[in-house]
Amino acid sequence: MSNRCATRAEGKFMAMLTGLTFGGTTWTPKFVEEIDQEKCIGCGRCFKICGHNVLVLKAMNEEGEFVEDEDDDEIEKKVMTIAHQENCIGCEACARICSKNCYTHSALNN
Ligand code: SF4
Ligand code: SF4
Secondary structure: EEEEEEEEEEEEEEEEEEEEOOOOOOEOOOOEEEEOOOOOOOOOHHHHHHOOOOOOEEOOOOOOOOOOOOOOOOOEEEEEEEEOOHOOOOOOOHHHHHHOOOOOEEOOOO
């Protein structure tokens, strides 16, 4: 169950998406916004914990560009990327498991 409640921010009223726990306590989902690819070591822990098909591990070359063909191109490192942000439920499990503090999340305001 979810609802939108009005909160006051910077002098304006903003609608914020909130949900309820099983016990009826309000909580605010924080959706994945960004992964810091400079800090990411490609360990894949966040990928394993996310059950919503949001994340994809991608290869990068020396120039920091994504490699399309991993068999042909030189790979410098692999980093996690947000492939399907629309599937995120805002649980923040990925941020909690990441030891490199790569994640930025934010609540949905509109
Ligand atoms: S917040 Fe939850 S659903 Fe969204 S990417 Fe992270 S683990 Fe997946
Ligand atoms: S857990 Fe952190 S360091 Fe590991 S792949 Fe995910 S974002 Fe990168």
